[in-house]
Amino acid sequence: MQHKQSKIATWVLSAVLFAIFGCFVLIVIFQDRLGLNIASLQTLRTNFINDFVVDSRYKWLLDGFGKTILITVLSTTLGILIGIGLALVKVLEHIGRRIFFVTRFVNIYLTVIRGTPVVVQLLVIFYVIFGSVSVSKVLVASLAFGINSGAYVAEIIRAGILAVDRGQMEAGRSLGLTYRVTMIKIIMPQAIKNVLPALFNELITLLKETAVAGYIAVADLTRAGDLIRSRTFDAFLPLLAVVAIYLLVVMGLTQLMTRLERRLRRSDNR
């Protein structure tokens, strides 16, 4: 009963806020007809037209948004692939099986990548590793963010695998299944349940992290806001637009994540 009441209250509040915002927008648009002569409102309307309508500048934001999403998706995919590989090596290390040199390499990789800022890694990959070739900057950025994300995803997946009760492995082995089969058929599915919310968080973090791609002149969403600012010298509206777009996407993803977690929890009868 209380849950339903709070749900209705939320909807009513949202509708009221939306209506107030809508009235404000209408006032700004029709301020002449309403006989208003407030300087700040007029500046607001001029700035809005300069920032988004002139030269179809809103398109810069859309293109930037597209690039940001593209980089995020590519980096997350790469990050998960790298993370899985690294996590497996770390899990093997945990149970005592060390593959000569690979384990060492993985540990050094994790230390270096986690110990340096992602911006610096981006610059190193762009100016040093790809120093003599002309390569797509979106790919370079995705590679840099993917490598960085992989180091953190490795920890997430490793923790997820090790969080599965030891009893599961013991049960599987005592039923006569090999280590490999137990891992794949019994441990991994449960590990994935542990890991998915944290991976989703990583996706959201990556989306915001890509904002520094502008350091190598990638025309992402943040950079698009910079570009509008460099032409109109108005900071308020472009930055507000960029903030709003990031916020909406993150809120949408968080909503998805909550729904996902709810579905995953269905199989927990505790």
Place this chain on the structure above:
Amino acid sequence: MKKISKILAIFVIVSMMLVLAGCAGTASVTTTTEDESIKIGSLADLDGKIIGVQMGTTGDILASDEVKAKSVERYTQYVDVITSLKQKKVDCVIMDRDTANAFLKTNTDLVSLDVGFEPEQYAVAVKKGDSALQAVVNEVIAAMKADGSLTASFKAHEDQKGAAPDLNTSAKGGDLIVGTNAGFPPYEYMNGDTAVGVDMDIMAQVAKKLDKKLVIENMAFDGLITALVSGKINAIAAGMTASDERKVNVDFSDIYVDALQVVVIRAGSKK
């Protein structure tokens, strides 16, 4: 055994990175004339090329509006743009002539071309309506032109080894906060950890005249006008062209130097 394998692993990784860095370095140094497929000789040749610029500068506006470039790469500072040009990541750069010459001194594998862009003039920007500061700046500029100290300043900063200006730290009249974008020699560049240059010398004279302490705020070029309009800084001395678009938001002092946008290309790209 463990310690040995650890040392071995670190050694291999470090040597791999050095090899990678070495390959990258040497490859970018040998820009031979034969394998250069980009050839630029005039304004028309800029069409369809990848142009590097610093965001918010006149070069950026020219590349975006007056040229049918394949793409315009907007970097935050000229060092990055020049590095990208040397590494063949961009085909050419549109930038101010004086700064181009300063960079060309240390980068002999680059050349500059005058493709006939409209000449421009630099001025100091003040907040709209700040006629008091504008008048003082104009006086200083006129005086420096008359007694030759402006030319002397250009000469002193020619090789980017000029001295820091007198910040007038003992002044009683408050602070004169000047915004700039160091990285634009000879107008402003870093000497150690202080911003020095022709623009700094001019503003030091203005500060002395106003009996104020000179405070230099170094920031990204495209953030300067926004900072001025919001009151974070009192003036902009950053080799800024007094363009009509900018005059909408700020007031400019008198012109203190004539300038020109040129195209910088790799030596092998010259037609």
